Amino acid sequence: MRKRLVDLIEALEACHPKIARGIVWCIECGRSQRVDTACFRTGWPTCCGYTMTIDSPEERQQLSQASIAPAASTSDGESP
Ligand SMILES: [Zn+2]
Helix, strand or coil, X not given: CHHHHHHHHHHHHXXXXXXXXXXXXXXXXXXXXXXXXXXXXXXXXXXXXXXXXXXXXXXXXXXXXXXXXXHHHHCCCCCC
């Protein structure tokens, strides 16, 4: 059973580079913290009462811009 958990963690690391990077950020204060795969067994790290994210501040900015961009382009009235 324990071996299967390790296999699962290794599979997650393989398909999620953000997890393999081993750093999480607080969405409130921006504090970053190193994590290792032990967090899968002990619970995800939290800060300021929120679960920390594997997305870096730059990546979160890109994601928020990416989510705005499609809405902006549809408001142009431009249709295919
Ligand atoms: Zn914090």
